[in-house]
Amino acid sequence: MLRLALLLIVIALPARAAETVVAGLSRESIGITTSFDGSEILIFGAVKRAAPEPSGPLDVIVTLEGPQGPVTVRRKSRQMGIWINTGSVEIPSAPTYYAVATTRPEHEFLAPEVDEIYRITVPQALRNYTDAIERANAAPYAEALQRIRLRQSLYKDNPGDVKLLDDTLFRADFKLPANLIEGDYKVRIFLVRKYRVIDEYTAPVSVRKVGLERWLYALSQNYPPLYGIMSLALAVFAGWAANAAFRRFFS
Numbered sequence: 001m002l003r004l005a006l007l008l009i010v011i012a013l014p015a016r017a018a019e020t021v022v023a024g025l026s027r028e029s030i031g032i033t034t035s036f037d038g039s040e041i042l043i044f045g046a047v048k049r050a051a052p053e054p055s056g057p058l059d060v061i062v063t064l065e066g067p068q069g070p071v072t073v074r075r076k077s078r079q080m081g082i083w084i085n086t087g088s089v090e091i092p093s094a095p096t097y098y099a100v101a102t103t104r105p106e107h108e109f110l111a112p113e114v115d116e117i118y119r120i121t122v123p124q125a126l127r128n129y130t131d132a133i134e135r136a137n138a139a140p141y142a143e144a145l146q147r148i149r150l151r152q153s154l155y156k157d158n159p160g161d162v163k164l165l166d167d168t169l170f171r172a173d174f175k176l177p178a179n180l181i182e183g184d185y186k187v188r189i190f191l192v193r194k195y196r197v198i199d200e201y202t203a204p205v206s207v208r209k210v211g212l213e214r215w216l217y218a219l220s221q222n223y224p225p226l227y228g229i230m231s232l233a234l235a236v237f238a239g240w241a242a243n244a245a246f247r248r249f250f251s
Contacts, residue, residue, distance in 0.1 A: 018049055018050040018051035019047055019048070019049050019053075019054070019058075019191055019193070019198055019199060020047070020048045020191075020199045021045055021046075021047065021048075021189050021191055021199050021200070021201035022045055022046050022047075022048050023043065023044065023045030023046075023189050023201050023203065024043075024044055024045060025041060025042070025043055025044075025187065025203060025205065026040075026041055026042035026043075026044070027041055027205075028203075028204070028205055028206065029205070029206040029207070029208065030176070030180070030205065030206070030207045030208075031208060032180065032182060032207065032208065037178045038175065038176055038177055038178045038180075039175075039176045039180070040173060040174065040175050040176065041064070041173075041174050041176065041205065042171060042172075042173055042174075043062050043064075043171065043172045043173075043174065043187060043189070044169075044170065044171040044172075045169075045170055045171075045189065045201070046168055046169050046170070047167065047168050047169075047170075047191060053167065054193060056193050056194045057109065057167075057193070058164070058167045058191065058192070058193050059102065059103045059104065059109045059110075059164075059191075059192040059193070060102070060103050060162045060164055060170045060172075060189065060190070060191060060192070061100065061101070061102045061103075061106070061110070061120055061162070061188075061189070061190040061192060062100070062101045062102075062162055062172040062187065062188070062189050062190075063098070063099065063100045063101075063120060063125070063187070063188045063190075064097070064098070064099045064100075064174050064185060064186075064187055064205070065095055065097065065098050065125070065185060065186045065188070066095055066096040066097030066098065066154075066180075066181055066183060066185050066207075067095075067096055067181060067183030067184055067185070068093045068094065068095060068096070069093065069094065069096050069181070070090065070091065070092050070093060070094075071090075071091050071094050071145065072088055072089070072090050072091070073088065073089050073091060073141040073142075073144055073145050074087070074088040075087040075088065075140075075141070075144070088141075089141040091141070091142075091145065094126065094145065095125065095126070095155075096154065096181040096183070097154050097155075097176075097177075097180065097181065097185070098122060098125050098126070098154075098155050098156075099155070099156035099157075099158065099174055100120060100121060100122060100125075100156070100157055100158065101158045101159075101161035101162050101172040101174070102158070102159050102160070102161070102162055103160070103162045103163075103164050103170075104159055104160060105159040105160075106120070106121050106159065109192055109195065110192060110195065111195040111196070114192075114195065114196065114197055118190065118197060118200075120188075120190065121157065122146070122150075122155055122156075122157050123146075126142070126146065152177070152179065153177045154177065154179070161173070180207055181207070182207055182208055183207060184204060184205075184206060184207075185204070185205040185206070185207055186202060186203075186204060186205070187202065187203045187204070187205060188200065188201070188202050189201040189202075
């Protein structure tokens with residue numbers, strides 16, 4: 001068993017081939033404002049070679065992963081004609097966003113043992129938390145979380161979205177949803193040939209609130225009492241203004 005495990009690791013590790021990734025991003029930071037309705041990011045690059053191109057097809061995988069965060073998954077059941085919560089599982093850490101784009105469907109060029117080590121596809125990327133809750137016999141909750149976030153466009157699997165030209169130039173376009181979470185995101189690029197990862201590239205992307213939204217967020221985190229007093233005062237003023245307007249126009 002030990003020899004087999006070592007063999008799988010050796011197979012999965014990047015080969016020190018004469019092919020490496022040279023990549024760039026259309027933007028390294030994204031600002032969230034009140035009018036933010038989503039964004040786009042272009043990831044592009046080329047394959048640098050120090051020797052003639054090896055035989056076999058070349059494939060490119062690009063992933064974009066958001067910050068980790070805890071989440072509670074609840075199950076609802078119909079009891080006496082009413083939908084109520086009948087169970088819940090607290091997942092300590094799960095990606096708030098995860099998207100993967102490839103040149104073609106992963107099963108056609110990516111070995112399962114390689115995917116297991118690098119955790120590239122959506123199911124493998126989520127194993128950090130699914131392993132723990134499966135041991136607690138809560139696999140349905142993990143599946144439900146994946147379904148919900150796929151429906152919300154927070155998890156994506158886009159085969160064919162990486163465009164590869166002449167086995168050298170590539171690009172991938174990611175459309176980010178409006179419900180994007182603030183934090184540090186990570187881009188990973190993998191070159192795959194003959195079912196093996198031959199090179200890997202990583203780059204950061206910063207997503208932050210800007211302008212008034214950033215100031216209010218910082219105020220709520222750093223000075224909660226002041227933020228509460230200001231919110232209460234704003235609510236009182238809004239109520240008074242609405243009442244004054246009503247009396248002026250309808251009295």
